[in-house]
Amino acid sequence: xxLFVKLFINLLFALILNVAVYAEGTSNGGNDFRNTAAEYxxxxxxxxxxxxxxxxxxxxxxAEIKLDAANKADQGKWDxxxxxxxxxxxxxxxxxxxxxx
Numbered sequence: 001x002x003l004f005v006k007l008f009i010n011l012l013f014a015l016i017l018n019v020a021v022y023a024e025g026t027s028n029g030g031n032d033f034r035n036t037a038a039e040y041x042x043x044x045x046x047x048x049x050x051x052x053x054x055x056x057x058x059x060x061x062x063a064e065i066k067l068d069a070a071n072k073a074d075q076g077k078w079d080x081x082x083x084x085x086x087x088x089x090x091x092x093x094x095x096x097x098x099x100x101x
Contacts, residue, residue: 030070037066055096058089065089 040063048056069081 030073033066033070033073037063037070040066055093058093058096062086062089 044059
């Protein structure tokens with residue numbers, strides 16, 4: 001039962017992130033992306049401080065992707081934003097967090 005609950009929470013987390021990504025695309029400019037990037041940078045620092053450098057590096061990369069998206073959004077280049085790597089990294093984080101619990 002605990003495994004089911006953990007899996008459900010991970011899936012819910014992934015769904016929320018995906019909804020947030022698409023919702024951010026409707027705002028003006030890239031400020032929402034920058035705010036999310038700052039949150040990812042904070043998570044990267046927290047995981048780095050805990051010695052979980054693999055997870056920290058993944059969160060840092062998510063921040064970089066969000067900052068790139070912010071710059072493209074500022075220029076009105078919404079169609080140039082590619083979320084494929086972002087989605088892959090979120091899957092990796094989910095798997096790492098599931099295995100480390």
